[in-house]
Amino acid sequence: MSAAQEIILAPLVPLLVLWGLAGIAAAMVALALWQGLRGWWLRGLAALALLAALANPSLQDETREPLSDIALVMVDETASNRIGGRDAQTEAALAHLETGLAGLDMDTRVVSVPDGTGNEGTQLNSALSAALAEIPRDRLAGVFVVSDGQLHDADVPLSVPAPTHLLQTGRAGDWDRRLIIRNAPAFAILGEPVTLTLKVEDQGAVPPDTSRFTTLRYAVDDAPAQTAMVPIGEELELSVTLDRGGMNVLQFELDEAPGELTTRNNAAIVQINGVRDRLSVLLVSGEPNAGQRTWRNLLKSDPAVDLVHFTILRPPDRHDGVPVDELSLIAFPTRELFVEKIDEFDLIIFDRYRRRGILPNAYFSNIARYVEEGGALLVVGGPELAGAESIWRSPLGDIFPARPTARVIEEGFRPVVTDLGKRHPVTAGLEDLAPASDDGSPAWGRWFRQIELDPQHGQVVMSGVDDRPLLMLDRVGRGRLALLASDQTWLWDRGFEGGGPQLELLRRLAHWMMAEPELEEETLTATTEGNRITVMRRSLLDAVGDVTITAPDGQDTVLELHEDAPGEYRAEWDAPEIGLYQLQEGELSAVVALGPRAPREFEETIATEAHLRTVIDDRRGGVVQVETGLPDLRLVRDGRAAAGRGWLGLTPRDAYVTTELRSAALLPGWLWLLLAAGLSLGAWLREGRT
Structure with missing residues (x-):
């Protein structure tokens, strides 16, 4: 406890009036002096006595309780400060500070x-700014930061009212190697090479005998890794071709170099969405029919589809007597389409x-x-699929999933999705x-109309009359x-009896045939x-096995x-850390990246x-x-240097809290x-x- 006294004023009139009266009094005294008056x-x-009475002076007695000064210690417990023995240095520095500050x-x-x-x-x-907001500024004597000095919020402004010191962990001989992805596109066209720019960089005190080349391994999804020797300190371009649509995960990893701080930044992950440039579709209509416009409208509505459509308007067996030089029909370029350019179509x-000799x-x-x-x-089949001119009777029949029985069923039925x-x-x-409907x-x-089929292999996904196969899917090589054993999808398109999901069915069918990933069985x-991973397993099986997830640490x-x-199996799991996770279920495998494989914390480690x-x-x-020794702690006056050889200083604040306050008039008014x-x-x- 301590006491302090001071005189305070509580004027009986406004301060401006008091100053005005003081001025008048000073003028009158000066006039008396000028006139030579002895009094x-x-x-x-x-x-002066009258002015003092108006000022109403009081004597104030204040009882104060002194407050201790505060020292703030910021301890870096991030991942980069736990490598290379820095965690042990941090613990030693913290223990030394706590002992020294307790002595002060x-x-x-x-x-x-x-x-x-x-x-x-x-x-x-950000953490330092939040801590300063909770500490009275007039009690803060000093700030100590125990850290490797690496931070990622340097743009956050700081206003520290006390000496600030850094006890820096790490060693003078530390060095590290990291892989940097300079440029990687978010999208790539399937089948076309995409170029990524990479750089391998060494940081810190690199040993002079370190090789200037290293081995880079890279892989797309779960494919076998490829290797390449790459220079260190130079940007390099790597060309990769994606063959699978959808999200592709590209993994890059460097060999570990002897003596480097960590291997967490030796790897990088890039996710690129594989998209098709243009889809090339060949539509051949055997004759004009109501359904061909449905197909044409569907394919032409997609700007990414290049459609080549031919309709056989005048087959070779037609004899109508029209002179050839008066025909305006385009000849069917059979050799060009089915021999020279067939592989260009998706x-x-x-x-x-129907087979007519064309x-x-x-x-x-x-x-x-x-x-x-x-x-x-x-193949969209009408009555011709069941006849003698059916394309099933050509070499195409060897890859058909079903054999037409030659029966055409013409009666009303509602298509049904099979189990x-x-x-x-x-x-x-x-x-x-x-x-x-009423029956569910x-x-x-x-x-x-439906063509009767005798299934040989493949999958029946829709049925028609008496559960006969209506839509069959099969993989051939x-x-x-x-x-499709009917040519009447156009009835749904026209809205007959309410129509049906014709557009969605044909869209999915076309995309499945072009191997879109989201439609794989x-x-x-x-x-x-x-940090949550959602695993999705799609299967035609009634049951699937468990999924094994391999974390970055193995x-x-x-x-x-x-x-x-x-057909959809799902599980959710909270991952313990960011990085690359590998999934395995039976013969299926996949990879997923949770954040970058090399976190920001390991971008710079020196x-x-x-x-x-x-x-x-x-x-x-x-x-x-910290490597060279821990400092002594001293008290220094405000404004003086707060650090020197082997010591760090704190500024005493002499803060206090008033516990009692008494005041009394200096003299009574009378x-x-x-x-x-x-x-x-x-x-x-x-x-x-006188």
């Missing part, structure tokens, strides 16, 4: 700085096509070869696109084939949101999948004082390398008036004697 000084004292009777506040959420890195300035559609069997054999080597063929079709991505959920089936419009994929976690919808130098210099603080009257009387008596 001028008594007049002045009388005026300091109230020590220790604030930990953890890794930033997501990939924010070290948010040291999809070939035969819409009610395409010889050699061309059909070439089409079958095209499908087996990765092409896509869609297998409810699990297949082409037809799954189609029933939800129409309201249910989708209220789609009827079709009136590396290609795909779809067989057997897939294992994963998506991320925050630890395995087994997840049980649950069926959310027919200890530095550069980011904190400005705030340290502003408060005349200092930097001490005594001031009596004093002024006495002085005035004295002046009159003195001047009256």
Whole structure:
């Protein structure tokens, strides 16, 4: 406890009036002095007594309780400050500070700085600013930062009212190697090379005998890794060709160099969305029919589709007597389409096509070869599919999933999605696109013609009359084939009896045939949101196995999948850290990147004082390398240098809190008036004697 006294004023009149009266009094005293009056000084004292009475002075007694000074210690506990023995240096520095500050009777506040959420890195300035907001500025004697000096919020302004010091962890001989992705596109066209710019960079005290080349391994998704020797310190361009649509995960990794600080920044992940440039579709209509406009409108509505459409208006067997020189029809370029340029098409559609001698069997054999080597063929069958001129009776019949029985069923029926079709991505959920009828089936419009098929292999995803196959899908070699045993999808397009999901069905069918990833039957994929990984397994099987997730540190976690919808199995898992996770279920595998594989915390790992130098210099603080020894702590006056050789300083604040406050008038008012009257009387008596 301590006491303090002071005189305070509580004027009885406004301060401006008091100053005005003081001015008048001073003028009157000066006039008396100028006129040579012997009592001028008594007049002045009388005026002063009157002014004092109006000022109402009081004597204030204050009882104070002193407060301890506060020392703030910021401890960096981020990932970059836990490598290379820095965590042990941090613990030793913190223990030394706590002991030294306790000896100086300091109230020590220790604030930990953890890794930033997501990939924010070290948010040291933000943590320091928040800590300063909770400490009275008049009690803060000093700030100590125990860190490697790396931070990622240097743009956060700081105003520190006390000496600031850095106890820097790390060692003078530290060095590290990192992989930098300078440029990577977000999208790439399938089948065309895309160029990425990379750089391998060494930081810190690199040993002189370190090789100037290193091995780079890179892979797309879960494909086998490729290797290349790359120079260090130079930008290099790497050309990669994507073959799979959708999101592709590219992994890059360097060999570990002896003595480097960490390998966490030796790897990088790039996610590129593979898209098709232009889809080339060949549509061949055997004759004009109501359904061909449906196909044409669907394909032409997509600006990414290049459609080549031919309709056989005048077959070779037609004899109508029209002279050839008067015909304005375009000859069907059969050799150019089905021999020379067939491999340029992504999809070939035969819409009610019949064999009329236009395409010889050699061309059909070439089409079958095209499908087996990765092409896509869609056959839309009308009555001609069941007749003697059916293309099934050509070499194409060898790859058909079913054999036409030559029977054409002409009666009304509603297409139905089979149990297998409810699990297949082409037809799954189609029933939800129409309201249910009285019997519970989708209220789609009827079709009136179906070609009877005898299934041989493949998958029946829609059925018609008496559960006979209506839509069949099959994989042939590396290609795909779809067989639609009716030519009346156009009834849905016209809205007959309410219509049906014709556009969605044909869109999915075309995209499945062109191997769009979201329509694959057997897939294992994963998506991320925050630190949560959602695993999605699509399958035509009634049950699937558990998924094994391998974390970046090599630890395995087994997840049980649950069926959310027919053919869709799902599981969610909170990942413990950011990085690359590998998924395995049976023969299927996938990878997913949770944040960057090399977090921001490891972009720069060499200890530095550069980011904190400005705030340290502003408060005349200092930097001490923990490796060379821990400093003494001293008290220094405000404004003096707060650091020197082997020591760091704190500024005492002498803060206090007032516990009791008493005040009393210096003199009673009547005594001031009596004093002024006495002085005035004295002046009159003195001047009256002359």
